[in-house]
Amino acid sequence: xxxxxxxxxxxxxxxxxxxxxxxxxxxxxxxxxxxxxxxxxxxxxxxxxxxxxxxxxxxxxxxxxxxxxxxxxxxxxxxxxxxxxxxxxxxxxxxxxxxxxxxxxxxxxxxxxxxxxxxxxxxxxxxxxxxxxxxxxxxxxxxxxxxxxxxxxxxxxxxxxxxxxxxxxxxxxxxxxxxxxxxxxxxxx
Amino acid sequence: xxxxxxxxxxxxxxxxxxxxxxxxxxxxxxxxxxxxxxxxxxxxxxxxxxxxxxxxxxxxxxxxxxxx
Numbered sequence: 001x002x003x004x005x006x007x008x009x010x011x012x013x014x015x016x017x018x019x020x021x022x023x024x025x026x027x028x029x030x031x032x033x034x035x036x037x038x039x040x041x042x043x044x045x046x047x048x049x050x051x052x053x054x055x056x057x058x059x060x061x062x063x064x065x066x067x068x069x070x071x072x073x074x075x076x077x078x079x080x081x082x083x084x085x086x087x088x089x090x091x092x093x094x095x096x097x098x099x100x101x102x103x104x105x106x107x108x109x110x111x112x113x114x115x116x117x118x119x120x121x122x123x124x125x126x127x128x129x130x131x132x133x134x135x136x137x138x139x140x141x142x143x144x145x146x147x148x149x150x151x152x153x154x155x156x157x158x159x160x161x162x163x164x165x166x167x168x169x170x171x172x173x174x175x176x177x178x179x180x181x182x183x184x185x186x187x188x189x
Numbered sequence: 190x191x192x193x194x195x196x197x198x199x200x201x202x203x204x205x206x207x208x209x210x211x212x213x214x215x216x217x218x219x220x221x222x223x224x225x226x227x228x229x230x231x232x233x234x235x236x237x238x239x240x241x242x243x244x245x246x247x248x249x250x251x252x253x254x255x256x257x
Contacts, residue, residue: 183230184230184231187223187228187229187230187231188229188230188231188232188233189216189220189221189223189224189229189231189232189233189236
């Protein structure tokens with residue numbers, strides 16, 4: 001009973017997270033479209049870039065013949081169109097990858113609920129989760145933004161994501177062992 | 190696999206059907222089919238004992254080792 005309640009909470013959380021990702025995707029798309037219609041609306045929106053984070057292995061900031069403060073250069077309305085498109089695509093793709101990740105995790109939870117924990121599908125699901133998080137880590141590792149009077153580029157390594165990738169692949173191996181033991185048990189007459 | 194299950198031969202000798210044997214031994218016909226087709230990975234002594242009792246034979250009559 002407790003086990004089932006916990007699983008039900010996990011499944012509900014997965015569903016809610018998926019909904020949040022869909023809403024975020026729609027929200028980003030609306031902002032992306034609105035930004036192209038009325039840029040001045042976002043003139044006060046600054047883009048804060050935390051270059052002091054130790055996860056950044058290289059960062060470059062540049063200004064073009066101006067004495068303006070970086071805070072005034074890095075605003076949403078001054079973002080170049082190309083950079084805006086790249087940023088939107090990155091966000092959209094990132095959200096899609098995370099959505100698929102949560103979907104796979106939900107599948108695993110549902111299979112545990114259906115007492116099919118050590119099935120081959122769960123091994124494949126965990127491998128897929130690992131690959132998706134790896135793709136997400138690679139996608140978010142490079143940031144490059146060009147503004148009208150300057151720009152920023154940096155390479156960022158997300159150790160949390162890499163740890164999760166490792167964890168997912170280890171889980172896949174554990175489930176593979178479980179699957180082999182279950183198969184042997186099933187085929188013992 | 191190098192262990193051959195000759196259950197079919199013994200069933201024919203004793204003029205017994207698979208369903209009957211499954212009933213006597215107390216296993217499902219699906220499991221008996223797994224055993225007959227050689228897909229089984231292991232056989233319990235209790236199952237082997239029940240099959241031998243039902244078919245009035247020795248384990249060697251059912252199982253055979255063949256070099257790969």
